[in-house]
Amino acid sequence: MGFSSSKSDISLFTRFTTTDTLFLLIYVDDILVTGNSKNLVQDFIQRLSYVFALKDLGTETQGLRLYSSSSYFVVGFSDSNWATDLDDRKSTSSYCIYVGRNLISWSSKKQKVVSRSSTEVEYRSVAAALANII
Template sequence: MHDPQKPRFSALKRILRYVRGTLDYGLQLFSSSTIDLVAYSDADWARCPTTRRSTSGYCVFLGNNLHSWSSKRQPTLSHSIAEAKYQVVANAVAETYWLKNLLRELHTPLSSATLVYCDNVSAVYLSSNLVQHQHTKHIEIDIHFVRDLVVAVQVRVIHVPSRYQYADIFTKGLPSALFEEFHTSLSIRCPPAPTAGER
């Protein structure tokens, strides 16, 4: 805002054109035979050119429906891609843990472990590694929180190839075909045209 330049103005125009073209889109909910909690988490690493902070994103499905999502800049600098990705895994686990407790209070307890998908093998390994390394001490609380739930078999952190990482839509620009596929997988669609009897 204080120093507008042509590239930023072009990006703003692109965003406005996208918003104008998707005004009719919405989140559609469907009946689901399962009530499992599944989360996808992702982070870019130090992508912001001015602050070098990472952007975190996750989405949580309850059954077949997208229930919650988040995309925001991480409050601290990450020393590695594994750390940035692990912090968003911890955020996704915290969200699913809260939802699991809410469902228990509503007398609908979940019987299976929550699945949290991450596309970084090191972050997946950190979730079940019982050895605390010196270079991970600064994220110790996140590590213990997630690891305790993994040990209690309430959460499973699983590697997912980037091709199936739906949370990428919240953290980075994607090719058009992949973007279309991911937002369809998140149940973001244009509603069907009403029939004559529905008006």
């Protein structure tokens, strides 16, 4: 079908032509298909349905919406709250990553260790965001 595997994610496959782009993300028994042409995506899903039993769980009003953009800069934001859990004094780190104006990744979780300062908490949060970007 002309797809190439991604070097950064083993579950991501891409197909680029001079006019169209198609992305295929496979995770266990879930498949996400998107591209720059609605007809191309629908045609690909139709071709898959000839071989596999498919169930379409998405609609145009559900799911993660991706927008066309003239800028594809990767931008990350991080934040943390120092020692907010009164029981174990662990901090919470959170971050979100954008490509252009599209949110592509986010996280908010309690840190595994107790940090000694708010600076250490912020550093851990930035490190987690940067690891996700790379």
